[in-house]
Amino acid sequence: MSTLSAIQNRDIDHHLHPYTNAVKHRQIGPRVIERGEGIYVYDDQGRKYIEGMAGLWSVAVGFNERRLMDAAARQMEKLPYYHTFTHKTHTPSVELAEKLVQLTQGRMRAAFFTNSGSEANDTVIKMVWYYNNALGRSQKKKIIARNRGYHGVTVAAASLTGLAPNHRGFDLPLPQMKHVACPHFYREGKEGETQQDFATRMAEELETLILNEGPDTVAAFIGEPVMGAGGVIVPPETYWDKIQAVCRKYDVLVIADEVITGFGRLGTMFGSQKFGIEPDIMVLSKQITSSYLPLAAVLLGDKVHSAITRYSGELGTFGHGYTTSGHPVATAVALENIRIIEEKNLVENAARVGEVLQSSLRALSDHPLVGEVRGTGLIAAVELVADKAGRVPFDPLGKAGAAVYEAAHEHGLIVRGIQDSIAFCPPLIITEAEVKDMVGRFVDTLENVK
Ligand code: PLP
16 A cells, blocks of 8 residues: 555545445555547556547547547637526537437437436436327336446446446346347357347347237337447347347337447447447437547437427426536537547548457457457457367456456556456547557567466
8 A cells, every 4th residue: 555656545545436346446556547649548657558448438539639628618618508408508509419410311300418328328218208108108118128238327227237237236127127138149149050040039039028028018129239338249240130120010119329339439420320220219428529528418219209299298398307418518529529520530440440450359369368359340359268169258257357457557558358358449540550559569468368
């Protein structure tokens, strides 16, 4: 402890951290990140790291984009805050709502703003319930999510999340939320099964669950086009078509949680485009402002939007919203951030440089510790195994990713450990040379993994 700096000790004394083991935090002390530049961040010891995770899958335009700072300052001077309740609005929120609808090529009709992805998914749950009440279907309220899916941490959103740490100790999930299997062929596929058979089986399992619960009680299915926090799981090609066919058959809404996949991550503006998903509701956050300011959006298709607006007219008001819904500075920054993504062709960059990331990581497939390399565009994961042929997990407690996460810092690299997998999700501005440097540092890190 005595080797820790004053700021580290003050942090330990008074700052309770999200997603952190508090005991370990006291032992090793926090790393103090002081500034950013491009794809790099620097700690208070002057050490430079490639931010291979774009923060938390967030920073599209890099860590010192002057245009976002200027956009925030301009809006701060003009109108630093105003709300959007009871028939008030302001230009940045209107322009952003319009822009988001336009980016979906008119598939979505309107945007509702929140501050975080969790609040957005909580909002979605309430909207789905409200929608079915509007249609007089008071029983149709259950929402189906997937094991290893991640949808946030508020009481209801955490109930959609399919990860044990988000339920353990919190008395969750809520009973209205159900889970089906994770579409991870490498781990969940059966002997002799093809990817297509596997996708069919996943859809059949969904149908069985809907039938067992009763179609009149199932309101929606939610999924990330590619799972992020659950370990970067890319589903088989036909998975989403088959899942959507089941949802349509039973009048179950399709919700695409694009909090990570939105704004170019997969090499298309939205992950839905890549997989032919036609969502009734879409959720966006993170790269919407490059996370320079907190913001999320729920996009509603016409069907849900018109039912909700009609019903709220009948009830007198739509009783939901946040003090900072559509915050003027956050929405102004989002607009500028999206302008940069478009002007610098960052979606195309994610597709092009993403191929380099995918091929450089796949070149590690023969490494004795590497079981699977997966990903698409600028998101990827490498899963470590103890025995390749038997696909035996590297660590019985699934802690290999955390060990590699720590070790990578010594090579100037920040990645993310997810059980025995290591995730990569660099800023969309990353160049080919920087991707190669990042993968090189990861290979150097692996040298010391035992
Ligand atoms: N949905 C997805 C797909 C996410 O990846 C996340 C966060 O990682 C969330 C929702 C929750 O967002 P937030 O952390 O802003 O509440």
